[in-house]
Amino acid sequence: MGAKQVWRWLSVLVMLTIVVVGQLAPVAAQNTDVRLTVRPAFQGFFHPGTWLPVEVEVANEGVDRTAEIVVGPTGGPFFSTTLDLPGGSRKGVTVYVYIYNQASRIQAQLLVNGTEVATATAQVRSVGEGLLIGVVGTQQPRLPAQLENGSRITTVPLTLGDIPADGLGLSPFDALIFTDVAADELRSDQREAVRAWVLRGGTLVINGDSGLAHTLAILPDDVVPVTLDGFVSPLADPPLRPLRLIPRTFAVDQPFMVPLPKLPDGLAWGRLYGDGQSIVLGFDLATPELVNWSGWRALWQVLLPPSQFVPPNLVSIAKLYSTFLEENLASALMSLPAFDLPSLNLIVILLGCYVVVVGPVTYLVLRRFDRLALGWVVVPVVTLIFAVIAYSVGYTLRGGDVIISQLSLINTYTAPIVRERSFVGIFSPDRSTYRLRSTDDGVLTRPIGVQGPWSSEVLANGRYLQGISDTVVEGLEVPQWSLQAVATDRVITADVLEAQLVINGDEVQGEVVNRGVRTLEDVVVVYGDLISRLGSLAPGERRVSRLERPAYAYDGISLSYLIYGEQFDAMARMARPMPPDLQLKSRVLDALYGYGTAIRGKQPLVFGWYTTPETTIMPVDRRATRQQIALVHSMARLHLETGKAVTLDAGSFTGIFERITNTSSPCYSGNVLGAAPNVEPVVLRFMLPRDLIGLRPDSMTMNVRADMFWSGQIEVYDWVDGVWVLLPTEPVFQISSVEIPQPERVLGSHGVLRVRMQIRDQMQGVSCVYLDPTVQGRLP
Structure with missing residues (x-):
């Protein structure tokens, strides 16, 4: 037999072996009596780091079953719920899936007694940059594909x-536009969902079409800033027949007039x-002539929010700012409590x-x-035995x-509608699998990384249960001496x-009232670099105090040092470490207010x-030591006399990046925002x-400082004409300090100042340029 024939027969033998082994290999059971269908909401569009509702439908043509539905992107995390399936039934359930990265598919599994009997997959589409806008209603106004600032827009009809x-x-959406909802109604849970989404940072735009009165009536009352009062005079360019909007009065956050470039005041609140x-x-945004109107793109730039994504040179993968911030907060969970030392009596007895x-015992x-020469062996052995005893006592x-x-x-x-976010870390002394329960049956739980905002992936083992009594996580595996964390986000009444x-x-002067049912510790009021530390505040207690600048304060001081600087300095003088609670x-305060974009x-x-805390999460069947702390934070109200002059000096404005690309870098210098x-x-x-x-400015100044001599241009946005002014x-x-001409045109009635800057000479070196506007004006 020739060599070629030998190789041919060997090849055939190998192929037969592969086929036989493949036939003998176990496969997941697929039951033809059960059909599974999975449909992601919103056509599958989502931002990385948001929740996506997934509709799962099960048709059971066989015997009665109780099934577990597990849904998630490839690699996890996986979210689960149970479903009773009588024979011949067809049932559907919504599973909320948290998608951390830019997944392209999700998979649903139907498990009976832990055995997979059916699977289904569906495609999802990640929006890794720009804005994701949902348009709710029968009309679909045309939106630009890209805003003036370069942000791309993805639109989904709903x-x-x-809802x-x-x-x-609703967390995938940056904005929702309600337009012409006809006679449809929102269920009470849908109304609360819209309210909670706005409270968490969403922008709700309500179109002024013929059904506006009905739309306002079905939405939560506290997110509706106006009432209607007939029509105003028609406009010629663009041809519109506007409605008269009357702003309402609220206890806080009064309605503001939205500046619409090239349109009269009062058309949006x-x-x-x-x-x-x-x-x-x-x-009506659906007016056909608006698309060809000269101010169409500027109109959408005003109505839609800035992109939430962190500048790409600050993170390893695309992240929303909320994800970036929460991962920084969750990293504080690594500050674990130190164990108490054993009692002094026990230590004295052991020693x-x-x-x-x-x-004496060893010697005697x-x-x-007559074996004194063995002392060099006996002493180390006795020392080792006592070391084991001491370790065992400590471990016990x-x-x-x-x-x-x-x-x-x-x-x-x-x-009284408030947002509560909780981050819970589970530190395990051994490699173990945990089951977690919550004091809130309806809370949605997800994993979160604790490696800080630069983490590139989230640890996603275990299953995160929804609607299953008080159990929220099963099968969470934690390696020895490691910490895994989960997060919750609720809207509650308090x-x-x-x-x-x-x-x-x-x-x-500050006045603080504790309207809760718990005593609050370390209560402090902050305004710029002025603070007042009030100590403990009992339920119902009211305290009045004067805010002052601490002697140790300096320009650009961090919030934590501004509040606790005296204690920090005292610890440093005594060469003592900072107490764990401090x-x-x-870390929490600086994560919230001192780090990010x-x-x-x-x-x-x-x-x-x-x-x-209001909500607690605990392991089942394991003894646990708890370290828990809750921060209550709020915005104090400012009381200023109407018509009285107001001066806002350096560092008064809150600043964010609206648009920054890979070619530029953000810069920070204390409480001043800048970029290179x-x-x-x-x-x-x-x-x-x-x-x-609503402040009416009399004068404005832009204070500019660069790290080195800089050649560039700085522009401010004119809200009246919708143009940039150099x-x-x-x-x-x-x-440099530059007087801003016509400040009433660049500081919008909604309190926003837009600034754009870029280099003139592309050959110059990179320099951080810091901007700090100041203003003088009066409240109407």
Whole structure:
């Protein structure tokens, strides 16, 4: 037999072996009696780091079953619920799936007694940059594919029936446009979902079509800033027949007039609500002539929010700012509590026994057997035995404990409707699998990384249960001496903390009331670099104090050092480490207000702490040591006399990046925002404190500072004409203060100042350029 024939027969034998082994290999059971269909909501569009509702439908043509539905992207995390399936039934269920990265497919599995009997997959589409806009209603107004600042727009048509029952299900959207909803209604849970989505940061735009009155009636009352009062005079360019909008009155966050370029005042009103806003229009966005109108693109630039994505050179993968911030907060869970030392009596007894045994007892025994030469062997053996005993005693006392580290944030801007976010870390002394339960049956739980905002993936083992009693996680595997974390995000009802500031010249006086049921510790009021530390505040207690600048304060001081600087300095003088609770508090405050792509400005803030969070998560069947702390934070109200002159000096504006590309880098210097612009322009957005929205400026100055001599141009946006206006700066400068002409046109009635800058000379070196606007004006 030739060599070629030998190789041919060997090849045939190998192929036959592969076929036989393949036939004998076990496969997942597929039951033809059960059919599974999976349909992602919103045509599968989502932002990375958001929840996507997934509709799963099961048809059972066989025997009665109780099944588990598990849904998630490839690699996880996986979310699960149970479903009773009588024979011959067809049932559907919504599973909320958290998608961390830019997944392209999700998979649903149907498990019976842990065995897979059916699977289905569906395609999803990640929107890794730009804005994702949902248009709810029968009309579909045309939106531009890209805004003036370069942000791309992805639009998804929706019906009222597509609104999920939980506000987290709307988290993929940056904005929702309600237009011509006809006679359709929202269920009560859908209304609450819309409210919760706005509170978490969504922008709700309500179109001024013929059905506007009905649309306003079906939406939550506190996100509707106006009432209707007939029509106003028609417009010729563009041809519109506007409605008259009458702003309503609220306890906080009064409605503001939205500046619409090239249109008369009063055609749009908005209101801030939590971290989001709602805007009502007095005209129809679907008017055909609007598309060809000269101010069409500028109109959408005003109505839609800035992109939430973090500048790409700050993160390893595309992330929303909320994800970036929460991962920074979750990293604070690594500040685990130190174990208490054993009692002094126990230590004295162990040491005493060791000294007695290793000394006189060893000597007497060895002399009795005439083996004193073996002392060099016996002493190390006795020492090792006592070391094992000491370790065993320590492990028995505390070393085998699981540690639960929980951090909760309660944002009470919109009390009594407030947002509670909790981050819970499970530290395991051994490699073990955990089952977790929650005090809230309806909470949605997801994994979160604890490696900080630069993490590129989220640890996704285990299954995250929905609607299954109080159990929220099963099969969470934690390696030995490691920590895994989960997160929750709820909207609850609570009256917790209120504060107001009265400003009289250079004097600022604060009044704080604890309206909760718990005593708050370390209560502090902050306005710029002025603070007042109030200590503990009992339920119902009211405290009035004056805010002052601490002696240790300096320009650009971090918020944590501004509040706790005296304690920090005392620890440093005594060469003592910072107490764990103080370290944890400082990390939380700096994560919230001192790190990221935004600056705090002179937001009037109030903080308080307590140790019994509203929602707790605990392991089942394992003893655990708890470290838990909750931060209550709110915006204090500013009281200023109407018509009285107001001066906002350096560092007064809150600033964010509206648009920044890979060719530029963000820069930070204390409470001042800047960038190192390159060929493409950088757009920054500066905002007044909430209670000063509507300020009528008499004069404005843009203070500019560069790290080195810089040649570039700085422009401000004219809200009246919808154009950029070049500021008269020197061709080359390092420090400059430029008077802004016609400040009433560039500081919008909604309290926003847009600034754009870029280099003139592409050959110059990279330099950070910091912008700090100041303003003088009066409240109407």
